Amino acid sequence: MNDPQKKIPILLFVISQVHLAMADTNDALQFFEQEAEVVHAATKHAQPAFQAPASATVITAQDIEAYSYRTVAEALQSVPGIYFTDDRNYTRLWIRGFGRPGDYNSRVLLLINGHRMNENVYGGLYIGQEFSLDIHAIRQIEVIKGPGSALYGNNAFFAVINILTKTPDQAPVAQANVEGGSYGTSKGFESLAKKTTGSDGLYAAGAYRHMHGQDLSYRQFNGINNGVAVNADGEEHYNLFASLAASGFSVQGNYGSRTKHVPTASFATVFNDPGEQTTDQRGFIELKMDRPVAPSVQLTGRVYYDQYYYHGYYPMANATPPPDVVENRDYGRGTWYGEETMLRIAPAEQSHALTFGQDY
Numbered sequence: 001m002n003d004p005q006k007k008i009p010i011l012l013f014v015i016s017q018v019h020l021a022m023a024d025t026n027d028a029l030q031f032f033e034q035e036a037e038v039v040h041a042a043t044k045h046a047q048p049a050f051q052a053p054a055s056a057t058v059i060t061a062q063d064i065e066a067y068s069y070r071t072v073a074e075a076l077q078s079v080p081g082i083y084f085t086d087d088r089n090y091t092r093l094w095i096r097g098f099g100r101p102g103d104y105n106s107r108v109l110l111l112i113n114g115h116r117m118n119e120n121v122y123g124g125l126y127i128g129q130e131f132s133l134d135i136h137a138i139r140q141i142e143v144i145k146g147p148g149s150a151l152y153g154n155n156a157f158f159a160v161i162n163i164l165t166k167t168p169d170q171a172p173v174a175q176a177n178v179e180g181g182s183y184g185t186s187k188g189f190e191s192l193a194k195k196t197t198g199s200d201g202l203y204a205a206g207a208y209r210h211m212h213g214q215d216l217s218y219r220q221f222n223g224i225n226n227g228v229a230v231n232a233d234g235e236e237h238y239n240l241f242a243s244l245a246a247s248g249f250s251v252q253g254n255y256g257s258r259t260k261h262v263p264t265a266s267f268a269t270v271f272n273d274p275g276e277q278t279t280d281q282r283g284f285i286e287l288k289m290d291r292p293v294a295p296s297v298q299l300t301g302r303v304y305y306d307q308y309y310y311h312g313y314y315p316m317a318n319a320t321p322p323p324d325v326v327e328n329r330d331y332g333r334g335t336w337y338g339e340e341t342m343l344r345i346a347p348a349e350q351s352h353a354l355t356f357g358q359d360y
Contacts, residue, residue: 041111041142041162044151045298045344045353052144059141061166071135072163073128079143082159084128088216088233089262089278091128095158096145109148109156112163113243113252115286118155119308121334125155132239132256132282133163134207136177136189140164153359165241165252168193168201183233184212196246204242211235216263221271232263232274248291255283266314270325273315281309300342308334 037060042052049056057079069075073084073091085092085101093105104124110117112133118125126132141163148156171193179187191205213233221227239256259279265271286304293299310332315325338360346353 037140039142039144039162040114040164041144041148041160043353044114044300044342044355044357045346051351054148055145057143057145059143061139061170064135064138064141069135071128072131072133072138072141072161075135075141076127076143076161081145082143086128087266088264089260089266090126090130093125093127098158106155107157109152109160110163111161112254113165114162115252115284115302115304116152116155116306117282117284119282119334120306120336121308121310121332123155126258126280126282127161129209129235129237130256130258130260130280132254133165133241134189134205134239136175136207137165137191137205137241138163139166139170165243166191166193166203166205167199167243167245168195168203169199171203183214184210186210200245200247202242202244204240206238206240208238209235210237213261213263218264218271221265225272229263229265229272230274232261232272232276234261234274235259248289250288250290251286252288253283253285255281257281268316269328270315270317273325275313275315275325275327277313279309279311281307283307296345296347298344298346300344301340303337303339305337306335308332 037049037058038046039049039052039056039058040046042054042056049058059075059078064075067078076082077084081096083094085094092099092101092103093108095108104122105127106118106123108125110125110127141161144160146159148160152160171191173193175191177189187207187209189205189207191203193201193203195201211234213235215231216229216233218227218229235258237256237258241254243250243252257279259277261274262276262278265276269276284304284306286302288302290298290300310330312330314328314330316328318324318326340357340359342355342357344353344355
């Protein structure tokens with residue numbers, strides 16, 4: 001006959017093992033919470049990436065430096081399911097197998113510190129060398145895959161990409177980089193940071209880049225200059241960014257301009273004519289407040305003004321005598337302004353939050 005008393009030590013041993021396992025699990029969760037990367041774009045407030053209600057990927061400034069990414073597009077190619085094409089003028093984004101050559105990237109939303117960067121003429125985003133922020137000024141890139149229109153409205157169909165800039169407490173007081181490369185490429189970057197308290201203070205950065213470009217061969221145009229486009233791949237780009245923050249209030253501004261010579265004779269233009277080029281300019285200024293108004297209640301508000309400008313030069317062959325070249329010019333210009341207010345209630349002892357918001 002079995003003795004019930006002999007089962008007691010075994011039972012106590014099992015219970016102790018359960019308690020030890022629960023303690024190990026809690027320690028592991030605390031470790032991951034401390035080490036987890038923080039994202040902002042998934043719910044419009046900071047939270048650990050593993051708690052975000054979406055597929056969240058973070059690319060840090062350390063990653064950018066370690067892998068020597070030159071553009072945001074190059075950094076995003078490290079994210080599974082995202083890749084790009086380049087037509088010698090613009091960088092085209094494809095995600096999860098969806099994309100279309102010549103698309104304006106209008107199905108993905110791009111943000112800088114939560115500010116919408118898709119322009120209002122074509123709805124597109126610019127994320128290669130044409131982007132208006134230099135990669136050395138970036139602290140973190142957040143990629144939130146999947147629809148985000150419930151929070152952000154249009155453009156946020158396939159993904160939301162939020163780019164966080166460096167703050168005065170994370171940047172050196174002064175920084176300067178000079179780069180050079182093949183095809184007559186040269187670039188300079190400078191930044192200044194002045195910290196007051198915490199992350200408050202001033203951060204400013206600017207960059208200038210020039211590239212002579214390649215002489216490219218296209219067999220489709222063998223009858224013209226043996227199919228070689230000479231001096232038709234140059235590029236010139238400059239950008240500026242500045243932010244000032246104090247006591248829950250901040251102002252930030254960004255401006256960038258890029259002119260690219262196009263060697264591909266796009267839209268039936270004249271081949272081997274260095275006059276084909278496009279210029280894109282993008283800028284904004286934003287005032288923001290982000291302050292607690294009561295225990296566990298955070299109020300965020302912003303007002304902003306944006307502008308976008310596009311100018312394209314396309315040399316076309318004149319079909320009527322004499323056979324000369326006619327310059328076709330395309331223009332696109334957009335300006336817009338708006339405001340947003342958001343109230344977030346998040347009790348400290350709970351993992352859930354309630355958010356109310358409106359924007360115009």
